[in-house]
Amino acid sequence: MSNPSTPDPSFLRGLTQRRLGRRDAFRVAGFSAAGLALAACGVKGKGVARPTSSAEAQSEVEKYWAGKVKNGHIDFANWPLYMDPDHPELKKFTEQTGITVTYKEVIQETTSWFAKIQPQLAAGQSIDYDLMVVTNSIQLTQLIKLGYLVPLDHEKLPNFTKNVGERYKNESFDPGNVFTVPYASGMTGIAYNPKYIDTPPTSYAALWDPKYKGKVGMMSDSQEIANFGMFALGIDPEKSTPADWEKAAEKLRQQRDSGIVRKYYDQSYIDPLAKGDIWLCQAWSGDVFQKNLSDGTDLKFVIPDEGATIWTDNFMIPKTAANPVDAITLIDFFYEPAIAASMAEYINYVPPVPAAQEIIRADAAKATGEDKKTLEMIADSPLVFPSADVYAKLRTYRTLADATEQKKFEGIFQPITTS
Amino acid sequence: MRRLRAALTPYALIFPGGVWLAIFFVVPTVVMLSLSLQSGNVADGFVFTWNWQSYVDGLTNYHDQIIRSLVYGLAATLIQIVIGFPVAYWIAFKGGRHKSVYLFLLLLPFLVSFVLRTISWQFLLSDNGMLLGPLKDLGLLPHDFRVLATPYAVIGGLAYNFLPFMVLPMYVALERIDPRVLEAANDLYANKFQTFLRVVLPLSLPGVFAGVLMTFVPASSDYVNASVLGGTNTTMIGNVIQNQYLVTQDYPTASALSFTLMALLLVGIFAYAKALGTEDVLEVAAR
Numbered sequence: 001m002s003n004p005s006t007p008d009p010s011f012l013r014g015l016t017q018r019r020l021g022r023r024d025a026f027r028v029a030g031f032s033a034a035g036l037a038l039a040a041c042g043v044k045g046k047g048v049a050r051p052t053s054s055a056e057a058q059s060e061v062e063k064y065w066a067g068k069v070k071n072g073h074i075d076f077a078n079w080p081l082y083m084d085p086d087h088p089e090l091k092k093f094t095e096q097t098g099i100t101v102t103y104k105e106v107i108q109e110t111t112s113w114f115a116k117i118q119p120q121l122a123a124g125q126s127i128d129y130d131l132m133v134v135t136n137s138i139q140l141t142q143l144i145k146l147g148y149l150v151p152l153d154h155e156k157l158p159n160f161t162k163n164v165g166e167r168y169k170n171e172s173f174d175p176g177n178v179f180t181v182p183y184a185s186g187m188t189g190i191a192y193n194p195k196y197i198d199t200p201p202t203s204y205a206a207l208w209d210p211k212y213k214g215k216v217g218m219m220s221d222s223q224e225i226a227n228f229g230m231f232a233l234g235i236d237p238e239k240s241t242p243a244d245w246e247k248a249a250e251k252l253r254q255q256r257d258s259g260i261v262r263k264y265y266d267q268s269y270i271d272p273l274a275k276g277d278i279w280l281c282q283a284w285s286g287d288v289f290q291k292n293l294s295d296g297t298d299l300k301f302v303i304p305d306e307g308a309t310i311w312t313d314n315f316m317i318p319k320t321a322a323n324p325v326d327a328i329t330l331i332d333f334f335y336e337p338a339i340a341a342s343m344a345e346y347i348n349y350v351p352p353v354p355a356a357q358e359i360i361r362a363d364a365a366k367a368t369g370e371d372k373k374t375l376e377m378i379a380d381s382p383l384v385f386p387s388a389d390v391y392a393k394l395r396t397y398r399t400l401a402d403a404t405e406q407k408k409f410e411g412i413f414q415p416i417t418t419s
Numbered sequence: 420m421r422r423l424r425a426a427l428t429p430y431a432l433i434f435p436g437g438v439w440l441a442i443f444f445v446v447p448t449v450v451m452l453s454l455s456l457q458s459g460n461v462a463d464g465f466v467f468t469w470n471w472q473s474y475v476d477g478l479t480n481y482h483d484q485i486i487r488s489l490v491y492g493l494a495a496t497l498i499q500i501v502i503g504f505p506v507a508y509w510i511a512f513k514g515g516r517h518k519s520v521y522l523f524l525l526l527l528p529f530l531v532s533f534v535l536r537t538i539s540w541q542f543l544l545s546d547n548g549m550l551l552g553p554l555k556d557l558g559l560l561p562h563d564f565r566v567l568a569t570p571y572a573v574i575g576g577l578a579y580n581f582l583p584f585m586v587l588p589m590y591v592a593l594e595r596i597d598p599r600v601l602e603a604a605n606d607l608y609a610n611k612f613q614t615f616l617r618v619v620l621p622l623s624l625p626g627v628f629a630g631v632l633m634t635f636v637p638a639s640s641d642y643v644n645a646s647v648l649g650g651t652n653t654t655m656i657g658n659v660i661q662n663q664y665l666v667t668q669d670y671p672t673a674s675a676l677s678f679t680l681m682a683l684l685l686v687g688i689f690a691y692a693k694a695l696g697t698e699d700v701l702e703v704a705a706r
Contacts, residue, residue: 403460
């Protein structure tokens with residue numbers, strides 16, 4: 001019984017609050033369902049810590065490789081123009097080991113490759129490849145951090161231990177080669193077309209020279225332009241700080257806004273350079289070499305006095321690979337000096353095996369005519385076998401430690417190329 | 420029973436298309452909307468937080484590119500109307516029995532990939548290429564003249580690539596005009612020009628409207644032309660979105676920019692429909 005002097009509480013509620021009708025109830029339910037649906041789309045992160053001690057690293061290796069066996073097949077993902085189209089090295093490998101290799105040139109760009117495989121790796125699914133080649137980059141650092149790569153068992157890599165040059169064994173992006181081993185290296189420097197440029201550029205200042213207005217090509221990759229901006233200011237990119245980045249960005253903006261830069265290119269800079277649309281540009285050493293060999297052009301590549309960056313493309317096995325034992329066998333096969341030499345003769349990038357130079361020299365001595373000339377050129381090229389003074393001028397990329405630093409870096413340099 | 424069947428028929432008919440739309444449009448759109456309101460990064464994952472900041476960031480950092488995209492899209496659309504209308508008019512009224520051949524020729528470029536066609540312009544318009552090279556040698560153009568890596572190249576590429584989408588709807592509208600209407604105009608002492616202005620043009624407007632819809636929208640959100648034919652300061656919003664997804668992997672900002680662009684285009688289209696006096700946008704677009 002309710003006291004007549006105090007009104008029914010439900011009546012009061014009705015006066016002060018809107019009653020929820022059936023439609024409203026539906027509406028609320030609809031909204032919360034939509035909210036749930038939106039929230040359910042969250043993307044899970046999979047960050048893992050890098051092993052801190054060598055013992056820990058060793059146990060990771062043992063845990064992964066225990067019970068893994070040879071299956072007789074490998075799916076290999078690589079970049080275009082990164083192996084003789086007849087694959088003589090792979091044929092030899094199949095002959096020796098009985099392991100068949102499916103070789104696909106599916107990697108065009110580090111960023112888009114990462115974007116493609118990341119969802120599958122995050123879900124623990126196979127990416128259909130047992131072996132892939134990725135450049136040291138923000139994406140490679142992420143692949144490692146996210147735990148998408150197999151820790152390599154160095155006992156299965158005797159040729160690597162024996163034949164690979166010391167400088168490739170302690171790269172800043174993967175000290176001790178825990179997850180990656182080198183495929184080939186190259187330099188980023190200045191390429192120019194001597195048809196249009198009389199005095200060879202020797203310094204980064206040439207890329208800021210107003211007399212080349214509209215004829216300078218730069219790369220769209222944030223790290224590449226950042227390095228050039230820093231070299232131009234005399235900053236070592238490898239040890240740069242965010243304050244240095246701001247300074248470099250200012251320098252690059254000034255270059256763009258005064259109309260010197262024609263365009264920011266991906267790997268497509270080489271044709272415009274050969275055609276004369278651009279006269280000088282940021283370039284990768286092997287591209288220039290290959291273009292000259294294949295199209296008879298006479299493009300030149302210089303490592304400026306201020307220094308340049310050397311990058312490394314690396315072998316790695318994705319964690320979801322079906323045939324890791326076969327893959328690591330193939331990796332080690334590439335470090336036989338004869339194989340490394342045969343690779344360098346075709347791709348014209350720096351092989352990680354220094355002994356390859358003598359083998360190419362020996363091949364040149366045996367060859368005749370045009371082949372002899374080409375092989376001699378490769379063996380003596382400072383771009384394929386950099387000398388000690390060239391190496392002294394070379395720096396590696398700044399490794400961006402975490403997502404915050406990466407975002408900061410991209411935030412500074414990306415707006416320059418996407419203006 | 421028959422009545423029930425009759426009542427269900429429309430739903431049965433819409434089912435395949437509806438499922439298609441649900442899977443390939445509604446679901447991705449909801450996922451994208453959700454992404455645009457998340458915060459985080461690829462390494463640590465993204466969490467839904469109602470993070471409107473991505474929209475603010477996107478608009479503050481990239482408003483230039485958004486405006487540029489709309490301007491380029493509009494310029495390309497106008498060029499297409501100027502080029503496309505005479506073509507559509509000629510095929511519809513003077514095409515005779517070869518009309519279908521002309522239409523086929525119009526569509527012929529579509530047999531070649533979009534990207535490939537755009538890249539071929541790089542060769543044609545190269546600074547010392549087959550077009551500019553001889554003109555420069557003759558002294559008709561200054562030596563530092565260029566077309567590539569300018570806004571004109573990008574707008575030209577957009578106009579070129581989407582032209583058939585403009586011509587076809589205009590052709591359909593013109594083709595439908597009853598010849599007796601034109602005869603009537605003639606009987607009422609209208610000269611050719613008056614007939615065109617007061618009869619043909621108004622009757623063709625729905626076609627123009629559909630053509631604008633079909634070209635302005637994809638042209639404004641295109642990224643191929645800007646990346647192949649453009650240079651510095653010609654980046655369109657499509658390039659920014661692609662970059663944010665694939666290079667920076669800032670999915671929230673990329674999604675927020677996509678939604679901003681979508682909203683702007685929708686508002687633009689409805690404003691345009693209102694101004695043109697077209698009652699029902701969807702009806703016209705469906706023709």
